Amino acid sequence: MDFKKLFGYEEKNVVITGSASGMSKSATEMLIELGANVYAIDINPIDLPVTKAFKADLSNKDEIDKVISELPSKIDALFLCHGIAAFPGKELLVQKVNFYSQKYMTEKLLNRISEHGSVTFISSVGGFGWEQIYPKAVELINLSTWQEAMQWYDKHPDEIKSAYVFAKQCLESYVTYKCMSPEFIDKRIRLNAINPGDTTTGLTDDFNKSTSPTGDAKEGEEMISNIFLKSWNGYPAKPKDMGYPLVVIGSDICSYMSGQLIYIDFGLTSTWKSGALLSSSNKTIEEISKDSN
Numbered sequence: 001m002d003f004k005k006l007f008g009y010e011e012k013n014v015v016i017t018g019s020a021s022g023m024s025k026s027a028t029e030m031l032i033e034l035g036a037n038v039y040a041i042d043i044n045p046i047d048l049p050v051t052k053a054f055k056a057d058l059s060n061k062d063e064i065d066k067v068i069s070e071l072p073s074k075i076d077a078l079f080l081c082h083g084i085a086a087f088p089g090k091e092l093l094v095q096k097v098n099f100y101s102q103k104y105m106t107e108k109l110l111n112r113i114s115e116h117g118s119v120t121f122i123s124s125v126g127g128f129g130w131e132q133i134y135p136k137a138v139e140l141i142n143l144s145t146w147q148e149a150m151q152w153y154d155k156h157p158d159e160i161k162s163a164y165v166f167a168k169q170c171l172e173s174y175v176t177y178k179c180m181s182p183e184f185i186d187k188r189i190r191l192n193a194i195n196p197g198d199t200t201t202g203l204t205d206d207f208n209k210s211t212s213p214t215g216d217a218k219e220g221e222e223m224i225s226n227i228f229l230k231s232w233n234g235y236p237a238k239p240k241d242m243g244y245p246l247v248v249i250g251s252d253i254c255s256y257m258s259g260q261l262i263y264i265d266f267g268l269t270s271t272w273k274s275g276a277l278l279s280s281s282n283k284t285i286e287e288i289s290k291d292s293n
Ligand SMILES: NC(=O)c1ccc[n+]([C@@H]2O[C@H](COP(=O)([O-])OP(=O)(O)OC[C@H]3O[C@@H](n4cnc5c(N)ncnc54)[C@H](O)[C@@H]3O)[C@@H](O)[C@H]2O)c1
Pocket: 017, 018, 019, 020, 021, 022, 023, 024, 041, 042, 043, 044, 056, 057, 058, 059, 081, 082, 083, 084, 097, 098, 122, 123, 124, 125, 126, 195, 196, 197, 198, 199, 200, 201, 202, 203, 204, 239
């Protein structure tokens, strides 16, 4: 079997953001290896042999528009991977980087995405429970301009207080809401997201600092470990643990997969879900086991 052919990236135009570091860098390396023409965008310099690298701040609409004007007229796969941690006072910036720019780029590039193409996002386990904000997210998603969205954010300070969480929940809502919209489904364009668990990347230090109430990286690291790793005696993922599956999901291998939010967290969120389902049944695990005997 010819594995490069199986992936289907050879000679295909792929656009990917966040390639300077972390998960996206791993994905970009794999895409190059698989023979894609890679157009990579980041605010920081990209040191990989891509077809074309763009330096742009993707929180800025004008910079996004400029890059878009220089991207190819046909795109086969789009990967939106740029992201930042949340710090007090940066709530709006986090919405722009971690969600709105990604929706904006998807919709601006949609008419260039080929039939049976794919759009794949990096969301997060931080978006777990996205169902709770779904109606609000749909309200935001349905606004048609960047300006209207910024006004919406201005009027909803309470929603964006949970900055990182809200942005990732919007991203997960977007995949769910849009996967069968005519503009995607009529061209068989697939829309998916991966939701990584704790991964050691360029963002780790910022996540540690932003998790601690006092900004202390050591304390934040301990808190993250308690939430994401302690319960399963676990370990943080490496960038390729996320970057490689991302490339698989955007490829022809997953040609019938769309609308999926794929948690890559060694099962942690399934355990959270299991706990919630059992507690809503008001029965203990022992009682449920007894009932089934
Ligand atoms: N690291 C984790 O534990 C973790 C867990 C879940 C989800 N994620 C998500 O994974 C994605 C990738 O992050 P990572 O962990 O690989 O971190 P990373 O910092 O290594 O990579 C993120 C990239 O995004 C770029 N970027 C940030 N702001 C930008 C902007 N305004 N314009 C253009 N580029 C910008 C950065 O320069 C960087 O290259 C992010 O969306 C993040 O939220 C990370």
